[in-house]
Amino acid sequence: MTAPMSVPRIVDHPDRPYVGVLRTITMTTFGEVADRIPELIAWLGRHGVALAGAPFLRYRAIDMAADRLEVEAGVPIARSLEEPVEEEGAGFFAAALPAGRYATLTHHGHPDRLAGVIGDLLAWGEKEGLTWDLAERDGVERWGCRLELYETDPRVEPDPANWDTTLEFRLA
Template sequence: MPSIVDRPAQRYVAERATLGIPEFPRIADRLPPLIGGVAAQGVVAGAPFFRYRVIHPGTRFTVEAGVPIEGGFTPEEPAFLGELPAGRYVLDTYVGAPDGLAAATESVLAWGAAEGVTWDRREGPDGDEWGCRLEVLRTNPREVPDPTRWVTDLLFRIAG
């Protein structure tokens, strides 16, 4: 069952791509080098995430693969620094393989519609532009190789 949580602003380092679902490994594969780069500079990093910036018509989206950081960090291009905005978020935790995330996301959106939630999103020229929509990866696949046991927090920022 989703809940509403308050989150502070959080700095991060990321890379961005516009792609379809079959191409998703291209951006997902950027997480290990980002984590390694942060660790090499002795910077504290949080759980990696995917931030969905634009949901394009069809099955394409603009997404960032990111890592929260504390402290100073200078990324090498194409990586960049950003900040997740503070605010109220709907949080739901999904346990399972990545192929179930679309259904889990639809469930959260349906819950929000039933509860009268107004999302931090707007219609843009290329599709739905989200203020902050995250999938936070709570499980390290190297430690838990069974994808049916992976834990992912879904976080959607509420408008206002």
């Protein structure tokens, strides 16, 4: 049984600018990308760029058989950047999450329960006849936009059992 969550719904989003960093990781090396979020936020602060929402992980490619994932850590920003993102060796870039319709729900509880919540969202989408912005080839899922938004600041609420995570999966 998964932790309490909201009821899935569909929302429309415009393009959403962000600054991010991309890494190829495994299920045991998530920290290589997730731990970059504070660096991104610090960079934005140093450059006077306003945040515009919760930091996120964006899953671009998932190959569970090979334990290989292409994942971005990102922070939404209030406006697109005119200047290039430069930080010595950081690999930061500016981009935009694509506009479109997204299936979404919010999970309240420890992030280690997200796998079950993701399964619930995917099952709901199948029951509703939804088509994901997803291409599968040779066992690799390539997502147009699959997000986990981390709504809770761990500096304010250190107990992961009280964190809120919003899932947003773009529809085709």
